[in-house]
Amino acid sequence: MELSKTEPRINICTIGHFAHGKTTLVAAMTRVLTMIGRAEVRSYDSLQNPHDRWESGIPIAMAQVDYETSGKQYSHFDCVDHIDHIKNLIDGPAPISGAILVVSSIDGVMPQTEEQVRLAQRVGVPIFAVFLNKIDLVKDEELIELNEMEIKELLNTYSPFIKGGRGDFGFDENSAPIIIGSAKKALQYRGNNLNYDYWQPILQLTMELTSRVAQPQQELEQPFLMSIDDVFKLEGRGIAVTGIIKRGRLAIGNPLEIVGSPSPISTICVGTIEDIDSIVFQDEEVESSRAESETQQIRTGFLLEGVEGKRIEKGQVLALPKSIAAHTNFEAEVYHLAMEEGGRHAPLVINDKIQFGFWTADITGTVSLSEDSGVILPGQNDSITVELEKPVAMEKGTRFTMKKDDGKMGVGVVTDIID
Numbered sequence: 001m002e003l004s005k006t007e008p009r010i011n012i013c014t015i016g017h018f019a020h021g022k023t024t025l026v027a028a029m030t031r032v033l034t035m036i037g038r039a040e041v042r043s044y045d046s047l048q049n050p051h052d053r054w055e056s057g058i059p060i061a062m063a064q065v066d067y068e069t070s071g072k073q074y075s076h077f078d079c080v081d082h083i084d085h086i087k088n089l090i091d092g093p094a095p096i097s098g099a100i101l102v103v104s105s106i107d108g109v110m111p112q113t114e115e116q117v118r119l120a121q122r123v124g125v126p127i128f129a130v131f132l133n134k135i136d137l138v139k140d141e142e143l144i145e146l147n148e149m150e151i152k153e154l155l156n157t158y159s160p161f162i163k164g165g166r167g168d169f170g171f172d173e174n175s176a177p178i179i180i181g182s183a184k185k186a187l188q189y190r191g192n193n194l195n196y197d198y199w200q201p202i203l204q205l206t207m208e209l210t211s212r213v214a215q216p217q218q219e220l221e222q223p224f225l226m227s228i229d230d231v232f233k234l235e236g237r238g239i240a241v242t243g244i245i246k247r248g249r250l251a252i253g254n255p256l257e258i259v260g261s262p263s264p265i266s267t268i269c270v271g272t273i274e275d276i277d278s279i280v281f282q283d284e285e286v287e288s289s290r291a292e293s294e295t296q297q298i299r300t301g302f303l304l305e306g307v308e309g310k311r312i313e314k315g316q317v318l319a320l321p322k323s324i325a326a327h328t329n330f331e332a333e334v335y336h337l338a339m340e341e342g343g344r345h346a347p348l349v350i351n352d353k354i355q356f357g358f359w360t361a362d363i364t365g366t367v368s369l370s371e372d373s374g375v376i377l378p379g380q381n382d383s384i385t386v387e388l389e390k391p392v393a394m395e396k397g398t399r400f401t402m403k404k405d406d407g408k409m410g411v412g413v414v415t416d417i418i419d
Helices: 022-036 044-048 082-091 111-123 141-161 183-188 200-212
Strands: 009-016 052-055 058-069 072-079 098-104 127-133 178-180 225-234 238-247 255-259 265-273 299-305 317-319 325-336 353-358 361-369 381-394 399-404 407-417
Touching: 009 022, 009 082, 009 111, 022 044, 022 058, 022 072, 022 098, 022 127, 022 183, 022 200, 044 058, 058 082, 058 200, 072 082, 082 111, 082 325, 082 381, 082 407, 098 111, 098 141, 098 200, 111 141, 111 325, 111 407, 127 141, 127 200, 141 178, 178 200, 183 200, 225 299, 238 265, 353 381, 381 407
Parallel strands: 009 072, 009 098, 098 127, 127 178
Antiparallel strands: 052 058, 058 072, 225 238, 225 317, 238 299, 255 265, 255 317, 265 299, 325 381, 325 407, 353 361, 353 399, 361 381, 399 407
């Protein structure tokens, strides 16, 4: 089903241990949503065999289900394997506004459950509900109570790091209610009675979705930011910069900063370049621009005032004043590409010097790993701390690539600024 391209979209995902029923739950949700909203019924098999989506050069086996309920449009991402969930949280195709944690009432919290919850907390994806699945297979009610206690303990372990963060929800039992049900029984039902016992938990889950997951701020409403990919001087006119607008909008006369050096450079936009070659100036507002293809973005350019003699270079960003800053030290979550994904055979080790790709520049940095890690092997993910050789514009959520010896090594996302 195709949703309106002009209406805002809320992106959510399911996370949890292998075979705990995540894909079955998504399929069951489409059945119920056809009754209370707008959705296309998806079978388990159609979701279980998705095509690889390539993001930043890495494949993610992930299905996407679009639906509408309570006047809001959603894209729901569901991955097949644990490592695909990891790659989606670190470098997926769209920013995730919320996640459903699925836990089997037979097995309870498992290693993949804990790892995905930890990573979701690190990258700022709030869990808005827990679905305790496979209730139809439980013989002893005490097992359900035990699993609920384990889930609450897990979520509360990470709650200090997310409370007061994005939205009004975080990793604690009050803001992530535990809903008990059976996705398989809900999916197998062929009637249309919304009061069916196994449909009730699905209805509750959709209500939690619409009430707890906030509408994300749209790209055009965010502070303007453009990555600079070229700088040139126009005789008698001044300095012009070109690049890709990442977010926001800009009008002639707006004050700006060039960020990516020890101190930001203040400037003013005095013209836009509609055609990079012919240098045509247009006195109009320029918005965040994306081509019809999701993977192709449009280059644009701006004429700047008061920057003659300043050091402006590729890799810096053009932004609204005080909306982003340059840093050298940060924490991140990274995924080390497996060899079959084009990665290197060598592991990432402590004090490794590698190239970090931010915006349009590669900057050398030194890697520190936790004592528990020691190394990150190809095909694995972990937390790292980085010290760059020179400052670069970044904020929590900024994505980057990693290279060594001219070969791509991995992808990552900034989770905290240290300096």
